[in-house]
Amino acid sequence: MTVNIVIADNVDLALEGMKTVLRQHGAFQVVGTYQMLSDMLNVLGDVRPDVILLGDRLEPDLDVLALVDQVQAAAPRARILILSYLSDGLIVQELFTVGAMGYLYKNDPLSHYLVEAIQTVMRGRPYLSPTANSEYLLAMQSDRAGWQLDAEAREILRQLAQGLRPQEIALLRAVPVRRVYGVCERLRRRFGAETNIQLIALAAEEGFLP
Structure with missing residues (x-):
């Protein structure tokens, strides 16, 4: 069976490298390469x-979780493999929650792991390249892994990053301000932050914000 593959990355070299690897495998067919989400x-x-x-x-302008949301809505039956230079285990956990099936850390040798990753997700199993897998296991063993971000928490995190105060967020969302404060507190615990400013910095560093 031929596996139809779309590659989308904003780096020319990454696109060409992956196409080269996949062309050597007779069961794979690259049906499109894109450098823009809209295309x-x-x-x-x-x-x-x-x-x-x-x-x-x-x-x-999109964090990777929102990116997966949009792609999955357009192609609900496709298996999505994320390619990233970030290897934080917390973002991997959240990506699995929103529907991604695999995560390839770009500094792992993709010429070796790319084919294995595609074959694995085509069997309906999740895949992590070695570095991503190690970081994921470490994250799952930490006390920060318990609470997964829901849609409300993700949106409040984005609004904090846009410079809005909890009172302004509560007004926009038409919810009690204590609800927003509660979400902010859980977000700070999740990222190990003491302040909202530190929360935003850590969330961006770990891939949760664009």
């Missing part, structure tokens, strides 16, 4: 890929 979303319904190799910085 890819416009054709996903037509090309119907089995696997999407998705660079986490494809859309500068």
Whole structure:
């Protein structure tokens, strides 16, 4: 069976390198390469890929979780493999929650792991390249792994990063301000931050913000 693959990354070299690796495998067919999210979303319904190799910085204004949300909505049956230079285990956990099936750390030799990753997710199993897997296991053993970010927490985190105060966020969301404060407190615990400013910095560093 031929596996139809779409590659989307904002780096030319990454696109060409992955195409070169995949062309050596007879069961894989690259049906599209894209450097812009909008271009890819416009054709996903037509090309119907089995696997999407998705660079986490494809859309500068979106964090990788929001990026996966949009791609999955356009191609709900595709297996999504994230490609990233970040290896933080917490973001891997959240990506699995929103529907990604794999995570390839770009500093791991993709020429060795790319084919294995595609074969694994096509069998319906999640895949992590070695560095991502090590970071994920460490994160799951920490006391920060208990609470997963829901849609409300992700949106409040984005609004904090935009410079809004909890009172302003509560007004925009039409919720009690104590609810926003409660979410902020859980977010600070999750990221090991003492202040909202530190929370934003850590969340951006770990890939939760664009």
